[in-house]
Amino acid sequence: MGNLLQDLRDRGVHTGYQRYVLMLEPILVAMGKKGMPVAPARHAEVLSELQSRQGECEKAMQALIPPEVKTCKPPKGYKREPKDTAGMVKRYFPTVNGDETLQEERWCRLNEWKPSHDGLIRYMKYRNHKVPLSFKENKPTTVEPELVRLANQTKDLLYDAVLEYRNISTVLNNHMANWVPTKAGRVHPTFYYDTGTGQLATRRPNVQNAPKHGEDTKKEIADMFRSMVIAKEGHTLVSFDYKSFHAQTLAFEARDKDYLRLAKLDIHSYLTAHLVRHPDRDRMLGWADADLSKVLSQVKKEHRFIRDYKAKRAILGYGFGMGYRKLYNMYREAFESQGDAKRTVDMLNALFPRANKWRDDVRALAHEQGYLISRFGCIRYFWEVFRWGGGQWQQGGDDSEAAIAFLPANDAFCHIKEAMLRLDPVCGQYLINQIHDDLMYEIPDPELDNLIPAIASEMEKASPVLVNEICPDGLSVEVGVALGKRWDKMEDVQWKSH
Secondary structure, three states: HHHHHHHHHHHOOHHHOOOOOOOOOHHHHHHHHHHEEHHHHHHHHHHHHHHHHHHHHHHHHHOOOOOOHHOEEEEEEEOOOOOOOOOEEEEEEEEOOOOOOEEEEEEEOOOOOOHHHHHHHHHHHEEEEEEOOOOOOOOOOHHHHHHHHHHHHHHHHHHHHHHHHHHHHHHHHHHOOOOOOOOOOEEEEEEEOOOOOOOOOEEOOOOOOOOOOOOOOHHHHHHHHHOEEEEEOEEEEEEEEOOOHHHHHHHHOOOOOOHHHHHHHHHHHHHHHHHOOOOOOOOOOHHHHHHHHHHHHHHHHHHHHHHHHHHHHHHHHHHOOOHHHHHHHHHHOOOOOOOHHHHHHHOOOOOOOHHHHHHHHHHHHHHHEEEEEEEOEEEEEEOOOOOOOOEEEEEEOOOOOHHHHHHHHHHHHHHHHHHHHHHHHHHHHHEEEEEEOOEEEEHHHHHHHHHHHHHHHHHHHOOOOEOOEEOOOOOOOOEEEEEEEEEEEEEEEEEOOO
16 A cells, blocks of 8 residues: 555645545445435335336337338248248248249248347338438447437337337336345445546446436336435435536636636526527626526526527537537437537637637647646546547547546546535435435435535535636535435425525
């Protein structure tokens, strides 16, 4: 251990290891021992309902599949006519006769159609639907976003049925099976470090990756799953969530005062105002916060789809260094074309020149050094930020996005770890999960009134590490609070006296 710590000191990263690994480990172990509350009876009910719905989806899919799309058993049919042909069909199969290939009619049984990659490609070709291609490999793909696009474009009910079936199957296979509670009504994950950004991860079960609130059927399934997580008697689940966390840490690293101000107000509606060519878009930054917030709220109300789909995803991708081609291919439902995605990224660069320059500068630094060290003393190595081609270094290396994402992401994850360390002596016994930008507690009801403001105000304290000219007193990020007896019934609450 002595040699390891000395090596870390020599590289300038001993602080990150000591504080965010060694000192944090007892908190992570304690969280795992406490576990998440899962009601055994409700788990059994949800399991039964999901299995029933999965069966209904299977029937619905089979009813929508024409016989021509189903495969045969045996694959080449029976060479001789079977004695009993009940339930069989006749199909033509290619047979070789010398130099000639003939079509020979044979009996066969039809297999049940499966919503596999090959099964879906067969169906798309049969219906003359354009087969989607993967962004990087340019090969046929049946990933969820592409099926959503096909469902919207073709109005073919099979794609909706497949999406629902996949969603239910994922919850059954990846979540329900791993969230089986003990007799005491808990699941006990193991927390560990698994990402280059310093983000925590969990396994057996992955309590940080429970089904999320989505839309329509996906939201319904997510709510059904989360309904199993019920606070123990006399306690309440309370979630403390940092708002626009990564947008603010990006603004901090870029030293972009405008980006930071808008991230605190509503940067997604600000971008939307420019996308829809709001008449006051070029004057907004000169307004007081109260006036600006009022207009941004109206923009959000009037242009909900553009804000929530195009603007929100563009800003998310921007923070992770995403180029316009990848942005378009990931979110085609939000952008009309690659040109539309490019115009959106170009608009962000024009609106926030400091952030744009920082993205270029941090990539150049990561390329030159081969690593970046955060303010919290964490290091990440990069092997190909720029790619060599045509006799010079060019953008587009495999680590290009990671180089942009590392510092803002590490700032956020270490900031929340700092809050966990400070809060541990006060209420660590009630901390049961850490999910992205969120801390979840299971708090005794008599202590709610005292602990909610204590936890939230501690989390909002300015960071003594994240200090620069736009945050001379340290970056402070607002916290939203939601509570409820069940995870699917959490409601936002106002915790500040004003």
